[in-house]
Amino acid sequence: MAISLAFHILFAVAGMAMPALMTLAEWRYLRTGEPAALELAKRWAKGTAILFAVGAVSGTVLSFELGLLWPEFMRHAGPLVGMPFSLEGFAFFLEAIFLGLYLYGWKLLPPKVHLATGVGVAICGTTSAVFVTAVNAWMNEPAGFVYVLGPDGVGQFTEIRPWEAMFNNAFFSQALHMVLAAYSAVAIAALGIHAWALRRSPDSAMHRTGLRLALLLAIVSVPAQLVSGHHSAQHIAEYQPTKLAAAESLFHTQTRAPLALGGLPNEETMELEYAVELPGVLSFMAFNDFDAEVKGLEEVDRELWPPVAVVHVAFQIMVGAGTAMLLIAMAGGGLWLLHWRGLGPPPWERRYFLIPAALATPLGLIAIEAGWVVTEVGRQPWVIQGYMKTADAVTPMPGLATPMIAFSLLYLFLGVVVFMLLRRHVLVTTDAAPEPDVAPEGGEA
Template sequence: GWALRRNPDSPLHRTAFRLALGLALVAVPAQILSGDISAKHVAEHQPMKLAAAESLFVTQTGAPLAVGGLPDEEAGELRYAIEIPSGLSFLAFADFDAEVAGLDQVDRSLWPPVAVVHVGFQIMVGCGFAMLGLVGLGGLAWLRGRKVPARAPWCDRRYLTLAMLATPLGLIAIEAGWVVTEVGRQPWVIQGYMKTADAVTPMPQLVVPFTVFTLLYVFLGVVVVVLLKNHVMVTLPGDGDPAGGRRESASGARS
């Protein structure tokens, strides 16, 4: 998106954008479907993780699906949420009247950190549906662009801006999903058999290698960003051919 905003006529970046959008039109809905299947598995095998993700404090039939909101663990309620009646029962068990286990099914000491899991889940789902909306708009614009080329998504600066701003959403969704997975299973390392506190052993000797590997990955990340930036900047002056940009730079240097 950024490269096309700077050079709208670049065939290279138009092709790259079409390829990325085409892939996203398949991958994003498939990922949401995969998430739905995973949620049904969680509802069956890790009901307290689902209860924490939805901040469902009380077992209910026809449980509502919560959108947003802030959980109050002391009061045992979810504040400021938009609730879709019976939505959670349907998504978890394909039955609007199904019973969904709440956090009241276990002792308070066995609850996962509800606020962390709930907010992480909302961020993950929000990013997923934001990407679905973005690629849906892009798909519609692509169809319109077949008749009127100027209406194609790669010709719309506003859409390119949205696509550029949405770049980190996939990574944010992955990290938020990881938080839901790992924090949501607490306090268990093996569900119902061993708690995390019983499985963890102190390993002070890992501090040095952990620090070294962290710094190494930060360094490699900076290198990747610099290389990608240089590659993009090389292609921008030319007509979309990476080699063309290099040839121009080389000829300029020789002169």
């Protein structure tokens, strides 16, 4: 299921943020009548449709895996997580309806109505992901029930309060962080793709417009993601201190706790080796106080430690990728500002900006994958924090290696197909302007 999730999440984040980009491109066309913006909107719409289709298939696989691989989890947690899952289904179907109207309504709907369907795709895609995130937030900080032990010694969730369960303490910080992560990752990916295309076709108006809009989204979303990350760190420090300690490989409780850059944790000696430490920074991140006390792994039994090395390395990858994304967004924004002041060409005409921007294309997706490793592995050995261990929730059956290998090969094949389709629909430059099916404001189609 981890492999399925790692594959599906790439399409889930695209379903959240790509509709915003395609709608932004169409809005620009309606405002300016720029043919390149219309061409870009149509190409981004085709890319969104491709990603949506594969995401729907991989998401369906996950729904089956929940029941087949985690029967004990679903038996106990089903009444508590059933509502957000159901609402996610409604949001998904609404997203599909709006996407169908958007794809096939270019010549059939009034321009502003067509634009509104794109907004509907963006809203429903984000809402769908937020409802799923609510389930994971509940697993991290379960709420909305009374837990009682039965006569057989097995715990049961009773007196279910579904709204309280969905809007648990972790919901806001985790949902906000996930939404901003999706927008940041997709913005940087689109920025890098169009930067790479501009190195080959520097006169392409479509790719210039694409880079401009992607950079605008990155300038807004990436710094906001940094702020939400700080909020998430403070929340985890209060409610899941073991996860934070594992992420930073902080074995001993201490005041003025350092932020570790790099390093390899040694669980036997309970030391972090080869790390560069910034004194007091972790305390500030967790409690806005450089002298605050941060709990270490020594506070809990060793059998309740997550795999420290995995969580620490994943956290370092996430933070490193996020920092690089911030530098790219701020560099692009700074060059754009200089251009506005008449101090040189815009960033899409500066080759020394296009090269690092192109190299940054996968950073956001890498950060998301690493962030979910921190979230899931950092909660171990619990599948429901404090109530049910992962070992007690999984199906105890042999012979799963064969379907795992088969699904992995299928995902690899689908990934190659998606790459080829996106390359054809988004990157290939044509000289012919698209037919203006949607009229700019004041014009006629």
